[in-house]
Amino acid sequence: MNDTPNIKVEDIPSMPEVCLIRLSGELDINSVAAMDRCFTLHADNSKKHAIADLGNVTLIASAALGKLLGIKRRFVEKGGDLVLAAMSMELKMKFMIMGANKIFKVYNDLRSAMNAYAWDVKHETERVRISFPPELAIVPAVRNFVSRVMVNKGYSDRDSFRIETIVDEICNNAVQYGSPDKKDNITLRLKVDWGKIELDAENVSDADKKANLRKHMDNLKNNIHVQGDATRGRGLALVKMLASELTAKITDTGTMVHVTKLKEE
Amino acid sequence: MKSEKPHLLEVSFPGELEYIPLVRKMISEVLRVLQFSEKFTFRSEFIIDELCNNAVIYGSGTDRSTVEIQCNAFSDRIEITIKDRGGSNENIKRLRQAIAEEPIGKGGGLELVRMLAEKVECTIDERNVTQIHVVRKREDVP
Amino acid sequence: MESQIELKCEAVKGKNEAQVIRFVGDLDATNVQTVLERICNLFTEGKIHIVADFAKLRYVNSTGLGILLHLSKSAKEKAGSFKIANVNENVFEIVEIIGATSLLEIFDTVEEAIASLK
Numbered sequence: 286m287n288d289t290p291n292i293k294v295e296d297i298p299s300m301p302e303v304c305l306i307r308l309s310g311e312l313d314i315n316s317v318a319a320m321d322r323c324f325t326l327h328a329d330n331s332k333k334h335a336i337a338d339l340g341n342v343t344l345i346a347s348a349a350l351g352k353l354l355g356i357k358r359r360f361v362e363k364g365g366d367l368v369l370a371a372m373s374m375e376l377k378m379k380f381m382i383m384g385a386n387k388i389f390k391v392y393n394d395l396r397s398a399m400n401a402y403a404w405d406v407k408h409e410t411e412r413v414r415i416s417f418p419p420e421l422a423i424v425p426a427v428r429n430f431v432s433r434v435m436v437n438k439g440y441s442d443r444d445s446f447r448i449e450t451i452v453d454e455i456c457n458n459a460v461q462y463g464s465p466d467k468k469d470n471i472t473l474r475l476k477v478d479w480g481k482i483e484l485d486a487e488n489v490s491d492a493d494k495k496a497n498l499r500k501h502m503d504n505l506k507n508n509i510h511v512q513g514d515a516t517r518g519r520g521l522a523l524v525k526m527l528a529s530e531l532t533a534k535i536t537d538t539g540t541m542v543h544v545t546k547l548k549e550e
Numbered sequence: 551m552k553s554e555k556p557h558l559l560e561v562s563f564p565g566e567l568e569y570i571p572l573v574r575k576m577i578s579e580v581l582r583v584l585q586f587s588e589k590f591t592f593r594s595e596f597i598i599d600e601l602c603n604n605a606v607i608y609g610s611g612t613d614r615s616t617v618e619i620q621c622n623a624f625s626d627r628i629e630i631t632i633k634d635r636g637g638s639n640e641n642i643k644r645l646r647q648a649i650a651e652e653p654i655g656k657g658g659g660l661e662l663v664r665m666l667a668e669k670v671e672c673t674i675d676e677r678n679v680t681q682i683h684v685v686r687k688r689e690d691v692p
Numbered sequence: 693m694e695s696q697i698e699l700k701c702e703a704v705k706g707k708n709e710a711q712v713i714r715f716v717g718d719l720d721a722t723n724v725q726t727v728l729e730r731i732c733n734l735f736t737e738g739k740i741h742i743v744a745d746f747a748k749l750r751y752v753n754s755t756g757l758g759i760l761l762h763l764s765k766s767a768k769e770k771a772g773s774f775k776i777a778n779v780n781e782n783v784f785e786i787v788e789i790i791g792a793t794s795l796l797e798i799f800d801t802v803e804e805a806i807a808s809l810k
Contacts, residue, residue, distance in 0.1 A: 374728070374759065374762045375762075377725070377728060378728065378732055378762075378766065381728070381729055381732045381733075382732070382736070386729060393567055393607070393721060393722075393724075393725065394567070394606065394607045396565050396566065396606055397567050397568075397606075400565070400566040411564045412562075412616070413561070413562065413563045413564070413569075414560070414561070415559075415560070415561050415562075415576075416558065416559070416560040417559050417560075417580070418558065418559070422583045423559075423580055423583055425579070426576045426580045426583065429575070429576065429579065430572055430573070430575070433575070434569070434572055437568055437569075437572070470558060567721050567722050570720070570722070571718060571720055571722060588782075589782065592751070593785075595751070596751075596753060596786060599720060599753045600753060600754055603721050603753065603754075603755065607721075659753070659754040662786070665789050666789065
């Protein structure tokens with residue numbers, strides 16, 4: 286859609302309810318009518334949210350800012366918002382002097398704006414995969430990472446700590462009872478949702494260890510308590526207490542432990 | 551360079567800036583565990599940060615793809631590969647310029663990566679997947 | 693959510709237009725906006741001479757350095773200054789590599805930076 290030289294409204298294929306407003310050049314009083322026309326023409330009612338890409342804007346006068354505010358109001362009335370992205374540092378400073386940073390949400394780049402919408406509004410799942418060498422000394426770095434991800438995603442410190450403990454236990458098990466020659470990496474997959482996290486820890490294993498895991502899972506299922514001198518099982522028992530769901534699968538090459546933890550706080 | 555099996559760390563994460571500090575910290579913690587020096591670890595963290603920032607900011611603007619980073623730690627070096635679905639033609643051109651040691655005016659992370667690394671290579675395939683490969687040698691190994 | 697950075701502001705005795713800001717944490721692309729906002733507010737309040745204490749600043753990337761250069765330029769435009777002190781070895785090396793040592797006013801200590809204020 287080519288409307289005027291410095292305003293374009295586009296669809297985002299992966300987010301049909303969001304419109305992308307690309308602005309460029311100097312946005313002054315002369316741009317106001319064009320912005321209004323363009324927006325009215327292209328942003329139909331199916332658009333609930335808008336992201337304005339200001340990456341190529343060199344100047345924004347108060348009249349144009351006022352127009353953006355008007356457009357923002359229209360989206361807010363529909364339950365959405367107009368957010369701004371990709372401003373240059375110079376423009377950001379001018380924005381702050383005008384006090385506009387208190388009115389508009391500003392993102393460093395377009396992708397951050399889209400991802401924030403996907404998480405905060407649509408509550409879309411985020412996926413992370415980590416593959417790491419089967420060494421105990423590396424597990425703390427992995428669990429710290431997962432804990433920090435959870436905090437970033439709005440989980441409480443307490444919930445994040447519990448998830449960190451779960452990650453620690455299942456990764457430690459994967460290292461200690463996994464690949465016999467320590468050559469094969471462990472894979473940890475996270476599916477982070479607004480209300481829960483799902484973890485899958487997969488490792489290579491031999492027949493003895495697979496049988497051992499199966500035995501411990503059966504014990505847990507039947508509420509058979511871990512014996513005081515048992516060499517394995519305490520970690521899984523702890524995970525079972527902390528998690529909403531714990532299952533294990535024996536694969537051709539090894540084992541996969543699946544944990545679901547609901548957000549509690 | 552010696553032939554040996556490296557320690558391999560791979561992370562695939564959503565193309566969001568907020569993940570980058572977490573990813574670089576995890577990788578730098580792993581490098582410390584693998585006995586790389588503090589200085590080496592810091593510079594590697596910096597390289598990873600710049601590569602990831604570029605992947606997020608200049609990668610695909612409207613396609614919420616993931617960023618994949620692979621770190622191979624050998625005894626004398628690390629090799630970092632980062633993959634992302636590429637962005638606009640303008641950004642791809644900018645990337646090629648930065649890799650080819652041409653000044654790009656705005657300065658920026660990739661020029662710094664080039665200064666800190668022994669080798670920086672970039673490939674872009676027919677699906678627009680951009681891959682940057684960086685080799686950084688340990689300072690204390692001749 | 694941003695990488696953690698904390699900015700602690702302190703007045704400078706006898707210099708109303710000056711402020712010491714102690715940076716704690718990492719300065720990267722996720723939190724430059726916060727830093728920019730905070731320091732812009734100080735400029736608006738008339739605090740045009742800023743001494744940034746980097747004793748507890750562990751890490752900075754090119755985006756972070758970019759903001760420091762920008763703030764330095766903005767301060768000068770207001771007839772003020774933006775001085776940096778206590779830069780750790782790792783961060784200093786990055787500043788050096790980027791070629792910013794001649795563009796930023798860097799001091800060994802906060803006291804030296806304050807003493808250089810006009």
